[in-house]
Amino acid sequence: MSQILRTESISKEFMVRKGLVTGNTIKALNDVNIYLEEREILALVGASGSGKSTLARILVFLYRPTSGKIFFQDQDVTKYKGRKLKKYRSDVQMVFQDPYASLDPYHTVDWHIRRPLILSHYKGNVEERIDELLEMVRLNPPSYYREKFPHQISGGQRQRVYLARALALEPKVLIADEPVSMLDVSLRIEVLDLLSSIREKLGVSIIYITHDLNTVSVISDRIYVLHDGKVVESGRTQDVIANPSDSYTRALIEAAPDPYKRL
Amino acid sequence: MSGNPVMKIRNLEVGYYSENGFNIIIHDLNLDVNEGRILGVAGESGSGKSTLAQAIYRSLKYPGEIRSGEIIFRGKDLLKMETQELRKMRAIDISFVPQAAMNALNPVKKILYQFYDVLIAHGKDPEENMERIRESVRMVRLDESILYNFPHELSGGMKQRTVIAMSLLLSPKLVILDEPTTGLDVLVEHDILKDIREIQRKTNITMIFITHDLSILYEMSDDIAMLYAGEIVEKGSHSQFLKNPMHPYTYLLTKSIPRIGVKRENIVKLKGNPTNYDPSNRGCQFITRCPYSESFCSESHPDLIESDEDDHLYRCMNFPAWRKKATI
Amino acid sequence: MGSINHVSGLEKIVGIIRKTKSTLGILFQNGKSATGFIILVSISIFAIAGLFFAPYNPDAYMFRRSLPPNSVNILGTTGYGQDVFSQLFAGAAPTLFIGFSVGILGTLISVFVGVLSGFASKRVNDLINSIVNIFLVVPGVLLIMLFGTYFLGLKENLGYVPTILILIITGWAFGARTFRSVTLSVSKRDYILSSVLIGESKVSIIFRQIIKAIMPVIVSNFFFTAMYGVMGLTFVEYLGVGNLSQVNWGTMLYWAINDEAYLTGQWWWILPPSLMISALMFSFILLNFGLDEIANPSLRIYNKKNRKAKNVTDTQN
Ligand SMILES: Nc1ncnc2c1ncn2[C@@H]1O[C@H](COP(=O)(O)OP(=O)(O)OP(=O)(O)O)[C@@H](O)[C@H]1O
Ligand SMILES: Nc1ncnc2c1ncn2[C@@H]1O[C@H](COP(=O)(O)OP(=O)(O)OP(=O)(O)O)[C@@H](O)[C@H]1O
Ligand code: SF4
Ligand SMILES: [Mg+2]
Ligand SMILES: [Mg+2]
Numbered sequence: 001m002s003q004i005l006r007t008e009s010i011s012k013e014f015m016v017r018k019g020l021v022t023g024n025t026i027k028a029l030n031d032v033n034i035y036l037e038e039r040e041i042l043a044l045v046g047a048s049g050s051g052k053s054t055l056a057r058i059l060v061f062l063y064r065p066t067s068g069k070i071f072f073q074d075q076d077v078t079k080y081k082g083r084k085l086k087k088y089r090s091d092v093q094m095v096f097q098d099p100y101a102s103l104d105p106y107h108t109v110d111w112h113i114r115r116p117l118i119l120s121h122y123k124g125n126v127e128e129r130i131d132e133l134l135e136m137v138r139l140n141p142p143s144y145y146r147e148k149f150p151h152q153i154s155g156g157q158r159q160r161v162y163l164a165r166a167l168a169l170e171p172k173v174l175i176a177d178e179p180v181s182m183l184d185v186s187l188r189i190e191v192l193d194l195l196s197s198i199r200e201k202l203g204v205s206i207i208y209i210t211h212d213l214n215t216v217s218v219i220s221d222r223i224y225v226l227h228d229g230k231v232v233e234s235g236r237t238q239d240v241i242a243n244p245s246d247s248y249t250r251a252l253i254e255a256a257p258d259p260y261k262r263l
Numbered sequence: 264m265s266g267n268p269v270m271k272i273r274n275l276e277v278g279y280y281s282e283n284g285f286n287i288i289i290h291d292l293n294l295d296v297n298e299g300r301i302l303g304v305a306g307e308s309g310s311g312k313s314t315l316a317q318a319i320y321r322s323l324k325y326p327g328e329i330r331s332g333e334i335i336f337r338g339k340d341l342l343k344m345e346t347q348e349l350r351k352m353r354a355i356d357i358s359f360v361p362q363a364a365m366n367a368l369n370p371v372k373k374i375l376y377q378f379y380d381v382l383i384a385h386g387k388d389p390e391e392n393m394e395r396i397r398e399s400v401r402m403v404r405l406d407e408s409i410l411y412n413f414p415h416e417l418s419g420g421m422k423q424r425t426v427i428a429m430s431l432l433l434s435p436k437l438v439i440l441d442e443p444t445t446g447l448d449v450l451v452e453h454d455i456l457k458d459i460r461e462i463q464r465k466t467n468i469t470m471i472f473i474t475h476d477l478s479i480l481y482e483m484s485d486d487i488a489m490l491y492a493g494e495i496v497e498k499g500s501h502s503q504f505l506k507n508p509m510h511p512y513t514y515l516l517t518k519s520i521p522r523i524g525v526k527r528e529n530i531v532k533l534k535g536n537p538t539n540y541d542p543s544n545r546g547c548q549f550i551t552r553c554p555y556s557e558s559f560c561s562e563s564h565p566d567l568i569e570s571d572e573d574d575h576l577y578r579c580m581n582f583p584a585w586r587k588k589a590t591i
Numbered sequence: 592m593g594s595i596n597h598v599s600g601l602e603k604i605v606g607i608i609r610k611t612k613s614t615l616g617i618l619f620q621n622g623k624s625a626t627g628f629i630i631l632v633s634i635s636i637f638a639i640a641g642l643f644f645a646p647y648n649p650d651a652y653m654f655r656r657s658l659p660p661n662s663v664n665i666l667g668t669t670g671y672g673q674d675v676f677s678q679l680f681a682g683a684a685p686t687l688f689i690g691f692s693v694g695i696l697g698t699l700i701s702v703f704v705g706v707l708s709g710f711a712s713k714r715v716n717d718l719i720n721s722i723v724n725i726f727l728v729v730p731g732v733l734l735i736m737l738f739g740t741y742f743l744g745l746k747e748n749l750g751y752v753p754t755i756l757i758l759i760i761t762g763w764a765f766g767a768r769t770f771r772s773v774t775l776s777v778s779k780r781d782y783i784l785s786s787v788l789i790g791e792s793k794v795s796i797i798f799r800q801i802i803k804a805i806m807p808v809i810v811s812n813f814f815f816t817a818m819y820g821v822m823g824l825t826f827v828e829y830l831g832v833g834n835l836s837q838v839n840w841g842t843m844l845y846w847a848i849n850d851e852a853y854l855t856g857q858w859w860w861i862l863p864p865s866l867m868i869s870a871l872m873f874s875f876i877l878l879n880f881g882l883d884e885i886a887n888p889s890l891r892i893y894n895k896k897n898r899k900a901k902n903v904t905d906t907q908n
Contacts, residue, residue: 048448060788086790094788102781106803116789154536155308162785169789184307185477186519186533196527211449214478217523218530241523255453257478259505259520263460 003074004205005059005092005173006035010068012054012229028054030229032068036173036205041196043216043237044209045252046226052209053097055226056177059207060094061085072173090120093166097178099158103150109134109161110146116168133164136201137194156187163194167202174198175207180215192219213256217241225249268295269437269469270319275332277311277318285330288314290493290540292332293567296437301463301470303484305477305516307537310490312473313362316441319471320359321349337436354385358430362441362473365422368414374425375410381432399428402462420451427459431468439471444479456483477520481505486574489513492548493540495567499575509570509577511555511585547580555585618882627877634871638683649677649838660859667859670850678843679863685839689751689824690871693758694817700763701816702809705770706797710778720771726764732830734761735823739832754833758823766812770805777804810882814875821868840864 012029029051036042046052057063059070061080069078077088096102103112113130122129134142137160150158159179166174176195180188196219198204208220216223216237223240225233225248233246244250277289288311296302306312317323319334321341334341336357344352353359361367369377378396379389389396397407403424414422423443430438443459444452460483463470474480480487487504489497489512497510508514518531535552546561547553553560557580565580579585619625647653652672660667666675708719726734735757742753777783778801786796802809824841827833835842843864847853852860 047450062784062787089788089790094785096781096785098781102785104782104786104800104804106800115786115791119790156536165785165789184475184537186307186516186537189519189521189527189530189532192521193527193532212521214523215521218521218525218527251450253523255449256523257453257476257482258522259478259481259517261482262501263457263482 002038003035004038004072005207006071007032007055007059008069008071009033010055010058010065010070012051012058012063013066028229029058029065032226032229032231034224034231034234036207037222038205039199039203040222041199041206041208041220043220043223044207044226045211045213045216045223047211047252049228050226051229052211052226053177054229056094056175056207056209059175060089060092062094090169091171092173092175093169093171095159095162095166095174095176095179098182099155099162100150100182102162103158105150107149108146109139109148109150109153112161112165113168116165120169122168129168133168134161136167136198137161137164138190139164154187155183156190159183159187159191160194163191163198167198167204170202171204173205173207175209177209178211179208181210181212188215189218195219211252213241213252214258225252267298269298269337270296271333271335272296272319273333273335275315275318275334276330277314277323277332278328278330279314280326280328285328287330287540287542288327288493289318290542292493292495294488294495294498296469296471297486298469299467300485301460301472301483303480303487304471304473304490305475305480305487306490307516308475309537309539311493311540312475312490313441315490316359316361316439316471316473320353320357320439322359322361351385354381354430354435355433356435357437357439358433358435359439360426360430360441360443362445364426364441364443365414365419368422368426370414372413373410374412374414374417378410378429378432381429385433387433395432399431400425402431403428404458418451419447420455423447423455424458427455431462431466434466435468437469437471439473441473442475443472445474445476452479459483477516478522481517489516492538494548494578495576496549496578497576498567499572499577503572503575507572507575509575509582510549510579511553511581511589512549514589515554547578549579555581555588557581557584621880623877623880624882627874627880630870630874631878634683634867634874635687637680638687641680641683645677645681647674647677649673649681650836657855657857657860659857666863667857669846669860670852670855670857671846675843675860675863678838679840679867682839682843682864683867685751685837686821686824686841686868687871689755689758689839689841690817690821692751692755693762693820693823694813696755697759697762697816697820698766698809698813700759701766701812702770702802702805704763704767706774706801706805708767709771709774710793710797710801719767723764723767723771726761727768731761735827735830735832739827739830743832751834751837754824754827755820757827757832758820762816762819762823766816769808769812773805773808774801777801780804807882811879814879818872818875821871825868840868844868 010029010032011027014026014028016024016026032055044052044055054063058065065078069076071077072088072091080088110130113133114126117126117129130146131142134145139145139157139160145153153161179195180191183191192215195206195208199206208216210216220237223234223237224231225240225246227248233240233244233249240249241253244253272292272294275289275292276287278285278287292315304312304315314323314327317327318329323329329342332342375396382389382392396410400407400410405421405424405428409417409421409425417425427443440459444455447455456479472483481501484501486500487498488495489510491512497504497508497513504513505517508517515531515533519533521530533552538551540548545564547556547565550556550560560580565578567576567578569576618628650673654664654668654672654674656668656672657670658664658668664674664676666679669675669678704719704723708716711719738757738760742749742757783796783800786800824839825844828835828841828845829848833841835845844861847861847864
């Protein structure tokens with residue numbers, strides 16, 4: 001299998017102003033090397049503040065790395081701007097954590113899916129494509145959902161609308177930043193299932209970001225554990241969970257809530 | 264194993280006024296809270312967990328209203344109490360940590376003075392009770408120095424520990440915790456939950472622990488009440504729920520938990536969305552989502568009935584037949 | 592599904608009418624905004640009628656001075672012998688015109704500058720910010736005097752243009768700062784970032800999303816600025832940089848105060864313009880309450896719930 005996305009020693013520092021003159025730099029990412037294979041679901045795991053979202057945002061160019069390089073399909077894209085960046089962004093899409101914040105409250109479901117189709121100059125019939133996308137994320141019947149505003153549908157449905165919006169651009173990579181952590185248990189598996197079928201049916205590679213090892217074990221093939229901006233452990237999901245070598249990984253596994261365990 | 268109830272809720276009906284009249288959110292709810300145990304109350308978002316908690320604490324505000332029922336706490340009906348009496352009872356007998364309470368800390372007041380406020384509200388002298396404050400802070404494993412911080416100088420976990428400490432300040436008999444760790448980091452959450460459990464064991468306080476996260480529910484609770492559409496669909500002990508679920512909802516929800524070592528194919532997908540209590544539905548409220556429903560399920564409303572197990576109640580007309588169709 | 596493509600012109604018009612109707616409906620569901628709307632409409636009708644039907648020439652000194660209300664002059668006469676009612680009647684339209692012009696133009700400028708700086712590169716942002724700050728720091732009186740004297744020196748009859756310009760110049764900066772900060776906060780929302788990621792242009796994001804999101808602020812800023820326009824009108828006249836021969840509620844008040852009508856007990860001269868201005872202000876404030884809901888779909892449903900619910904309890908008590 002070939003690597004579709006790869007980082008080379010990515011570091012990211014944030015300047016945090018404390019007083020008027022004194023400043024602090026926070027090293028959110030420190031020399032991070034990861035790769036994503038084609039048709040793979042890769043999990044990025046770590047506690048709060050470990051740098052997961054920062055890495056995701058760097059990969060979609062919402063932040064620029066302080067140093068390091070990003071390769072997409074063996075092209076160095078680190079310095080991409082303008083038209084090239086736009087093309088890259090349509091290949092690498094991101095799904096946000098909070099489905100209550102990632103859809104525009106003033107626009108309908110229809111609008112959210114129509115815009116990327118228009119922007120990418122979709123060749124076929126836009127109306128049919130919107131229906132197709134809604135069906136793909138299992139919002140049936142599409143006509144019912146198209147005219148709904150975000151506040152008229154549930155959290156799980158919103159997250160699926162968002163997935164349809166991202167998929168409208170036919171991306172090759174999907175970066176999902178904690179896509180289910182705000183959802184009810186009964187809705188989580190639904191979205192996870194959908195992610196996995198997106199990989200199967202459309203061949204999209206997925207980076208799944210979370211702090212919840214329970215869901216990681218359920219859908220991902222491979223895993224990176226991030227701690228304080230560094231990758232502390234990586235490997236096949238089953239292996240890492242069965243034999244964690246890092247103490248931090250062990251703590252995460254220990255903390256993963258388990259209904260058959262008593263506190 | 265049946266405990267001694269500190270609180271008995273009888274025929275409680277709670278709802279909200281809205282454009283089409285009064286929406287019932289909690290319908291005819293009966294529940295015993297056993298002394299010295301953690302009662303976990305679970306249900307999906309919108310099932311009425313917070314509404315129930317606010318009703319018990321009598322802090323429900325308009326447009327919410329308690330329509331009828333009794334909440335007997337140590338022999339007295341909370342719903343008949345006057346404001347004066349209620350105020351005394353709150354925090355001293357019962358305390359409440361509302362959902363997202365840590366964000367409700369006063370941002371411009373040092374933590375210590377916020378503890379003072381709790382004491383003053385109950386006619387206690389803050390200076391004399393300094394030792395109490397320190398003790399409750401130590402109990403949640405915070406450093407005393409946080410008393411001299413502003414809320415924004417603390418992390419989310421520390422703030423959450425602070426509000427828990429405040430709820431323990433006057434050594435209440437019953438503490439209601441509404442989603443006390445939602446939004447916190449896994450590691451922090453795990454630590455706080457462990458500490459809550461430990462405090463409960465040490466002090467033997469009765470707790471009502473509200474959560475939408477079933478894994479956490481099972482980790483924490485001695486007894487469990489499962490809410491669906493404003494009704495209790497099953498009530499029993501932790502092991503009864505895990506070993507012998509009697510309501511399809513409990514069973515399906517438990518099976519829908521993603522867990523280390525479980526294959527995705529084996530995780531149950533519960534179809535449909537949670538609904539509010541629907542008074543026009545004569546049958547079972549769960550029928551729209553229940554894969555085991557029979558024709559009779561739509562004809563009458565199931566009661567909460569006692570099983571042959573001790574203190575194990577369920578609201579399903581098709582038990583035990585549905586279990587034959589389910590693969591446990 | 593194709594039908595969605597072919598919405599006929601007629602359907603579109605029907606849709607617009609339906610939308611307007613529902614907008615008005617919401618306006619009337621909220622007691623406050625309904626009251627405000629009715630007051631404003633009444634004043635507007637009064638103003639339009641005043642353009643045509645003033646009983647006397649409002650400017651002519653054709654009566655005895657300082658007459659209390661009587662059968663000929665229903666609101667009495669001014670200290671200079673003009674008919675107060677005719678002045679009030681004919682002066683309504685210019686007053687409203689100034690208020691609305693200042694409200695609309697001032698808000699447009701504030702939105703333009705504010706949104707631009709909220710969405711621009713850091714350098715442009717800093718530049719705009721310092722200009723805005725200059726306008727905020729320099730006292731309004733100074734600006735009014737400065738520009739007022741300049742316009743007076745032009746010796747051309749520009750009608751109300753100078754007054755409106757002065758009021759806009761002194762009134763836009765506050766709104767601009769507000770819009771800058773709300774734009775900054777809205778543009779950090781996930782749904783805006785999402786639009787960046789799918790490749791929307793900045794212009795598209797501003798017009799399709801930001802403007803909608805900040806609509807409640809725009810509406811409230813409009814009323815605020817229009818109020819400033821009406822109040823400022825009096826002030827501009829008072830500072831003597833407006834055109835005092837024009838008839839509007841501002842000049843009416845100016846002359847009444849100038850003639851010390853409040854000391855000599857000529858209440859019929861000072862009270863009518865004061866009350867009308869107050870009523871106008873009041874209607875703006877009331878409308879402001881209700882219009883939030885029209886701009887915000889989710890708020891709308893929530894508030895509707897609340898209001899109806901209140902009625903339920905009212906009937907219960
Ligand atoms: N825009 C920013 N400015 C300053 N510091 C930032 C910024 N974004 C992130 N950080 C810091 O970088 C570190 C990593 O943050 P990041 O959001 O990537 O963590 P995370 O792993 O996604 O955590 P969470 O699980 O809470 O989402 C944190 O210490 C955070 O405070
Ligand atoms: N102030 C209110 N006015 C009207 N309806 C309300 C109000 N608060 C809650 N509700 C409704 O009552 C129902 C129950 O809400 P509640 O907050 O009790 O749910 P919950 O179980 O605590 O959910 P969550 O897990 O999301 O906290 C919901 O359908 C909600 O829409
Ligand atoms: S009564 Fe019928 S519909 Fe209701 S839970 Fe039992 S089997 Fe399902
Ligand atoms: Mg994050
Ligand atoms: Mg709640």
